[in-house]
Every structure is written in structure tokens, then in C-alpha cells.
Amino acid sequence: MAQDLERMDVRVTDITSITPLVKRFTLARDDGRPLPAFTGGSHINVHMEGEAGQRYSNAYSLLGAPAELQHYRIGVQLEVQGNGGSAFMHQRVQVGSRLWISPPNNLFALHAEADRHLLIAGGIGITPFLAHLHELHARVADYELHYAFRNTERGAFLDELAEARHGGRVHLYPGHEGKRLDLPALVAQLQARDHLYVCGPPALIDATLATARAAGIAEARLHWERFSAAPQVGHAFTLVLAKSGRELHVEAGTSILTTIQRARAAPVESLCRAGICGSCETRILEGEALHLDQYLSDDEKAAQRTLMLCVSRALGERLVLDL
Structure with a gap:
């Protein structure tokens, strides 16, 4: 169920332009204390609040060495359609700005038990x-990274x-030079004991997974992370929060999660914001959901007991949730 997370x-102690x-x-923390430990592939949710009360919450991967906990580093790409x-983050956050x-x-x-790690990024x-x-590198592990941009x-x-x-293990594929990944x-x-990891645009992830599956690679050896949520298809509808009785208008193209957060209507959170992790699972009291997540099974979706606030929508004109 949805909950208010720690x-x-x-x-913000430094901002560096990596590309345009x-x-x-x-x-970093003000008191200089170490931040919580993390492992490679971890992300944090960064929460922002504007002067007019607008609230935003985005997930960003941690970039630095897991052993360095005096600070976290994140990379933020400007998304005009986000x-x-x-x-x-690009226009309002400055060195000295406070975030949570x-x-x-x-x-x-x-x-942990892979013989070799094949990393594919876009x-x-x-x-x-x-x-x-x-x-x-710290594990002295065998790996290759193939990066297309x-x-x-x-x-x-x-x-x-x-x-x-990296000793020649990193391979770059700049598209403007005509270089392409050969999946x-x-x-x-x-x-037999190698694992494949992919992250990037949906088309790259889908093509990589399809190629691996066609080659007979077991699902347990395939790992992926999507930054973009499922597209917000469907019509506008009325959302009712049962605990407060508040009614909200969810516009076409806007998620339930974003609508609730912008209105400050209830304490809700999503770690992935892409329908993957299950952290924003919420009980349906009335109505049916259009399920767009990757977390619930087909049987759970058919049961219409819960939905993921970050990606799912109402099938009808009205949806009542246990919030």
C-alpha cells in the first residue's frame, strides 16, 4: 500500500554541466554525516517544491562509487516533455539549494554469481x-559496457x-558517426553463466530483450531498468480519496500520482514512478482500473483489487481509492 517514506x-554542493x-x-548532508549505503544500480527519489507550491518527485540513479558516502551524485537530463x-532541477536548483x-x-x-556482465546502455x-x-572494478569482475547515443x-x-x-571494456556507439549496436x-x-543488463530508451530495451529471448537466454539472466513510465493513455476521470472524501480531476495525459502530489491531497510515494517496484500499490474501493504496470500479475489485474498510482488509470468515469 502507498505510504509516506523516510x-x-x-x-546541493556542486552542479556540473556534463553536456548541454x-x-x-x-x-550532501549539512552536518557532514555519511549518507546511507547503496549498491551499483541504486536510485533515489528527489523531491522538489517551487515557490508557488508546485511539487515534483523524480527518480535518479546514483552515479558515484558505493564506498563514497559523504555525498551522492545524480545525473539529470533536461526533458522538455517530462x-x-x-x-x-536545471533551471531553479543552484549550489546551496535544499532538497529532500x-x-x-x-x-x-x-x-552476484554471474561469470561475466554484459552492460548495454542508450x-x-x-x-x-x-x-x-x-x-x-572493485570486485575485479569480468564485464563489458556498450553505450549507444x-x-x-x-x-x-x-x-x-x-x-x-576500464581496460578497453567500454565501447561507444555515437549515432552521428554512423556507429550502431549489433545486438x-x-x-x-x-x-551459460553470463548476465545481460540494459537501460535506455524503451525501443533499445525492447529490442535487446527480444534479441536475448529469441536466442534462448533465460529470464533470470536478463535485467533491465526503464526510466520512462507507461504512456498516460485514456480519458480524464474523477478520482475520489475515500479517507478524506476529496475529489480530484485527473486529466488525460496526467498520472494519478502526479495529480495527488500536485494537490497535496494525500501522502503518497513511488520509488520507480514506472509501474515496476510496487511501492505505490493502492486498494481500489470502487470502479475499475486500466492497469499499465509491470508489477501485478495478470490474475491480480483481473481481480481489480489494487492499482499502481504512478501509471494506472480509471476504466470508467470515476475511481475511488483507499487514500
């Missing part, structure tokens, strides 16, 4: 792999990827 106050579209933000959070964050959560961890999907690379504006953290410690060839290299 929050930590942090201050990507900035790196360094976050929910406004990335624009707020959730503790780290990992839905994209490295498999665009801003490189960010979770930066901490992975630190962890893999459209152009120099979309190719982030290239200086870090060029570091000598069948990469998948064909996988041995």
Missing part, C-alpha cells in the same frame, strides 16, 4: 551503469567512461 534533507542537456548534481521535475530525498533503493542490482540510460562500473548532446559522462581502469552479435557472445 525523507532526508540534503543540500545533462547536469551532474552533488548532494513532468517538470528535470526542468526544475528518499533512501536508496535498488531494482537493477548486479547478479542515452541517459548510462547513469545506473556508472556505479555498476565502480562496483565491478545519438550525438554529443546525448552522450553523457564520456570522460569517466574513457578512464584507463545479435553481442547476445551471441553470452556464455
